[in-house]
Every structure is written in C-alpha cells, then in structure tokens.
Amino acid sequence: MRATFNKGYPPMSGVQNIIVSKEENGQRLDRWLGKKGVPFFLVHKFCRSGQLRIDGKRAKADVRLVEGQNVRVPPYTPKDSTPHKGPVKLSEKDRAYIKSLVIYDDGQIIALNKPSGLATQGGTNMKQHVDRLLVGLADKDGIKPHLVHRLDKDTSGILLLARNAEMARALGKSFKAKDVEKTYIGITMGVPELMQGEIKAPLHKTETGRDKDRVVVSDEGKYAHTMFSVLETMRKQAALVAFQPMTGRTHQIRVHSAYMGCPLIGDFKYGYDPELFAQINLKKRLHLHAYRLRLPHPANRKKILDLQAPIPDDFVANMKELGFDHSIKADNIQFEI
Structure with missing residues (x-):
C-alpha cells in the first residue's frame, strides 16, 4: 500500500508519494523537497538516477511543480525528522x-x-x-x-x-533563454589592465581538498563569460567596475574578477587583502551590487522592463571614501562587444 502525504515531513523510510498542494504550486522540486527534509544533494542524486519521479515520469531537480502532481520519493533519511511547524509567522x-x-x-x-x-x-x-x-x-x-x-x-x-x-x-x-540583461557594480582591489573587456574562463565548484566549497577556474568546469567596463580608478589601488555576466554560474563575477588579478573588495573567499586598505575607513561588506535588470515583460513582450536598484548607503559611503563618483547613470555604462 502506498502512503500519500499532502504536507509535513515524510516518514524516515520507505517510498513516499507526495501530492503538490495549491500553496506549493510553482515551487522548484529541489527547494520544495528540501523544506520537507530531503537533503539537497539527495534530490539531485535521485533525479540523475531516475528514482525521483513526477506522475510516473523522470524529473529534473529544477522543474517547477504544478498543483495536484504526485511526486514519488525513494527511501532516504531526512535531515530533520521533527514535525512540521505549519505556516511561517512573521512579526x-x-x-x-x-x-x-x-x-x-x-x-x-x-x-x-x-x-x-x-x-x-x-x-x-x-x-x-x-x-x-x-x-x-x-x-x-x-x-x-x-x-x-x-x-x-x-x-x-x-x-x-x-x-x-x-x-x-x-x-x-x-x-x-538569456533574455535578461544583468548589470552589476563592483569595487575591485587593484585596477584591470584593460578599461573594457571580457573574461571567458570555465568555472568548477570544488567539493574536496584545499579549495573545498569554492569555485575555481578549471578546464573541468562549465563555460562562463563575463563582460566588464572600468568606470573609475583610484590610482592603481582600486577600481569601480561594471560587470555584465553573459552566463549564470555560481560566484561567476567574484571568481572572474579575481582571475583577472582584481578580487572584489571585501571578498575574503577569493583573495581580498584588507591590509592594502588599512589606512582607509571602509565599511565591511562584499562590494558587489546587482544594479540593473532589463528584460521583455512576459505578459507583454513589447514592453521592456528596465529595473534599477539604488546603490545601498554602505556601498555609497565606501565609493566616497575611495574618491569615486557615486551618481552612476545606468545608460552611460557601455560594454565592449
């Protein structure tokens, strides 16, 4: 006999068949199961092996669920077997x-x-x-x-x-489909050799050894492509740089920036050295800001959404501290093609 669970955490062992509720409609499969106690890596492992199925068919981990679908989960050990606590209550x-x-x-x-x-x-x-x-x-x-x-x-x-x-x-x-044009603003340690250019370097996330849980440039990695444009420089010490990622890899801009010899200020994971700025009163943060998104509106492809996120106060304060103009105009940012 098969057990069906509409909500809450599945039992510790045995095959489960979980029905997607109205509230869960549209959620990604891996994230949805993560909330129910299935470890993230197991979801992907089960998908690769074909053990995890939706309505009897093989499923990909990033598929979005539809209300009423039956998700078959093979036996596993949940990361958290405590009872479901119900809806989140916010203050x-x-x-x-x-x-x-x-x-x-x-x-x-x-x-x-x-x-x-x-x-x-x-x-x-x-x-x-x-x-x-x-x-x-x-x-x-x-x-x-x-x-x-x-x-x-x-x-x-x-x-x-x-x-x-x-x-x-x-x-x-x-x-x-890469219909989304993304522009990031960053402050780098050091100044790129070129004022405009592109970085094409494959990226690989390591799982063992000295670089565990870091993304590195490696021939084993996935294709990654980033455009950049230097907006201002502070001698040879720092640069205000606009980045346009053409692919969407984990930590892509951070690793590519470090790869060209200019890690982002505040990015201790990828090579930032605070000693070089010991005499400057910089607020502590990673200096990378997702500044602009442009894309056709899915409800009306003729309408272009052009969204800009104001640069936060701590980032602006550090721009001023380094002598950069903080009044960035999005339309003035150009990337060499």
Whole structure:
C-alpha cells in the first residue's frame, strides 16, 4: 500500500508519494523537497538516477511543480525528522522590513533591493532569509510570491519575484533563454589592465581538498563569460567596475574578477587583502551590487522592463571614501562587444 502525504515531513523510510498542494504550486522540486527534509544533494542524486519521479515520469531537480502532481520519493533519511511547524509567522517588524525592500510591483512581478548579508534562501543555522520573509508579501488569498532566481548572501541588489506560478515559469524561461540583461557594480582591489573587456574562463565548484566549497577556474568546469567596463580608478589601488555576466554560474563575477588579478573588495573567499586598505575607513561588506535588470515583460513582450536598484548607503559611503563618483547613470555604462 502506498502512503500519500499532502504536507509535513515524510516518514524516515520507505517510498513516499507526495501530492503538490495549491500553496506549493510553482515551487522548484529541489527547494520544495528540501523544506520537507530531503537533503539537497539527495534530490539531485535521485533525479540523475531516475528514482525521483513526477506522475510516473523522470524529473529534473529544477522543474517547477504544478498543483495536484504526485511526486514519488525513494527511501532516504531526512535531515530533520521533527514535525512540521505549519505556516511561517512573521512579526510586524519583519513584515514592514520585507515591504521596505520592494522597489517595483506591477501585480505580476515584484523586484526587491536585497541588502548585503540577507540570504535568498535558508540553510544550516540560517534563521532569516528572503524566502522566509515572503509571507509578508502574500496576496489577499494568502499565497506568497515565488522566488525566480537568487543572489549570494553578501551580494546586494535586484531580486525578482513572481506573483504566481505561471509568471514564475515565464520568468524562469527568460533567464534560461538569456533574455535578461544583468548589470552589476563592483569595487575591485587593484585596477584591470584593460578599461573594457571580457573574461571567458570555465568555472568548477570544488567539493574536496584545499579549495573545498569554492569555485575555481578549471578546464573541468562549465563555460562562463563575463563582460566588464572600468568606470573609475583610484590610482592603481582600486577600481569601480561594471560587470555584465553573459552566463549564470555560481560566484561567476567574484571568481572572474579575481582571475583577472582584481578580487572584489571585501571578498575574503577569493583573495581580498584588507591590509592594502588599512589606512582607509571602509565599511565591511562584499562590494558587489546587482544594479540593473532589463528584460521583455512576459505578459507583454513589447514592453521592456528596465529595473534599477539604488546603490545601498554602505556601498555609497565606501565609493566616497575611495574618491569615486557615486551618481552612476545606468545608460552611460557601455560594454565592449
């Protein structure tokens, strides 16, 4: 006999068949199962081996679920066997906070200006993150928006949300089709040799050894391509640089910036040396900001969404400290093609 579970954590062993609820409609398979206790790496392993199925068919980990689908999960040991605690309850302070981050909302698409230090999704010992706070942006039916993509915890800037599953799928297709033009602003340690250029270097995430959990340039990696344009320099010590990632690899801009000999200021993971700025009063943060997104609106392809996230105060303060002009004009940023 098969057991069917509509919500809560699955049992410790045996095959489970879990039905996707209305509230879960549009969520990514790997993230959805993560909330139910299935370790992230196991979801991907089960998908590769064909053991994890949706309505009897093989499934990819990044597929978005549809209400009523039957997800078959093979036996596993959950990372957390405690009972499901029910819907997230936010304080008024949290609700006000997530609403304060909204810079665009047309009823279908929402854009947040995510601060540095706030994770997009939860993880080990991660109590506060955007995904948890989305309850504060729920519609009149109590359905919260869907995450469409993610930003690193320490990267600030534009983060897109979709009001419903259909829009989430449409936006996801736009990102996959490379219809989304992304511009980031960063401050580098050192100055690039060229004022404009591109970096093509394959990236590989290491899982063992000295570089465990870091992304490195390696022939074993996936193709990665980043355009850059130097906006200003402070002698040979630092540069204000605009980046345009043409692919979407993990830590791509951070690693590519370090690869050209100019790690981002504040990026201790990839080579930043604070001693070089010991005499300058810089606020501590990773100096990378997702500044602009341009894409055709999925509901009207003739309409171009041009979204800009104001550069946060701590970033601006450091720009001033380094002598950079903080009044950046998006249309003045050009990338050599």
